[in-house]
Amino acid sequence: MTYRIERIGLEDWERLREVRLAQLLDAPKAFLETYETALAHDDAEWKDRVRRVNEPGSVGLVAVTGTPGEWVGTMVGLTPAPGTVLLLGVWVAPEHRGRGRGVTDALLDAVLAWARDEAGAQHVVLTVHEDNARAIAYYQRRGFAFTGGEKPYPLDPAARELEMVLPLA
Numbered sequence: 001m002t003y004r005i006e007r008i009g010l011e012d013w014e015r016l017r018e019v020r021l022a023q024l025l026d027a028p029k030a031f032l033e034t035y036e037t038a039l040a041h042d043d044a045e046w047k048d049r050v051r052r053v054n055e056p057g058s059v060g061l062v063a064v065t066g067t068p069g070e071w072v073g074t075m076v077g078l079t080p081a082p083g084t085v086l087l088l089g090v091w092v093a094p095e096h097r098g099r100g101r102g103v104t105d106a107l108l109d110a111v112l113a114w115a116r117d118e119a120g121a122q123h124v125v126l127t128v129h130e131d132n133a134r135a136i137a138y139y140q141r142r143g144f145a146f147t148g149g150e151k152p153y154p155l156d157p158a159a160r161e162l163e164m165v166l167p168l169a
Contacts, residue, residue, distance in 0.1 A: 001065055003072070003096075003103055005110045008053050008060035013046040019062075019071050023091045029129045030091065032154050059114045063092065063103045072096040075107040077115055077124070085115040087126040090135070108142060116168055123168055127161040129153055139164050 008016060017038075024035040053060025053076055063073035073096060076089035092103045099105075115121040126144070128135050130153075149163035 001096075001101070003101075003106055004064045004069075005106050006062055006064050006069075008050055008062055008074075010047075010050055010054055012062075013043070013050045015071055016050055016060075017041075017046045019074060019091075022093070023074070026094060027091060027132075029153070029155075029159075030132060030135070031089075034155065057119060059111065059118070060089070061107055061110050063096070063107055065096070073103045073107055075111050077111045077119070079119050079121065083120070083122040085111070085119050085121040085124045087111060087124050090126075104138060105142075112166075112168070121168055124166045125163060126165075127151070127163050130160045130162055136162075136164075139166075142166070 020038055021035060024031055024033065024038055028035065050060070052058060057079035059077045061075050061077075062071045064070065065072055073092035074089050075087065075091075078086045078088070080086050087108075090104075090107075092107075096103050112124065115124055124144075125147075126139065128139065130150075144164040144166045147163045147165050150160045151163075153159040153161050
């Protein structure tokens with residue numbers, strides 16, 4: 001199966017909503033909102049989300065397969081401070097996961113290229129739920145390391161989000 005990496009466009013708010021709801025059902029601890037909260041958002045909120053990933057200093061990417069194109073993965077990069085890209089919104093549909101498929105690698109490669117070439121970042125940071133062993137192993141394989149930073153997970157303050165960083169130098 002072949003995959004294309006595309007930018008999320010302003011017209012894609014309905015597709016973004018559909019994928020976000022699928023993400024929250026599939027991996028409820030991986031995101032900072034619940035399915036019920038996301039389901040209650042109005043159209044204006046979804047339009048605002050696609051607008052934000054199209055602003056300067058932001059990129060929203062999707063992995064697409066087939067024609068007209070099924071969205072099977074997402075990844076977002078934001079620049080919260082000069083030299084830093086924050087990676088978030090990372091998800092690949094279960095049936096498209098696995099190193100052999102290469103979807104996550106293709107998405108991350110595209111975000112890293114954007115971070116270096118367009119955002120001028122020196123490093124990429126992310127937070128990951130302490131119980132998300134699959135994601136932690138992936139990030140470590142790709143060169144991310146724990147910073148020692150952690151914070152309570154907003155949906156369950158007894159759990160932790162762990163910070164990881166990847167230098168781009």
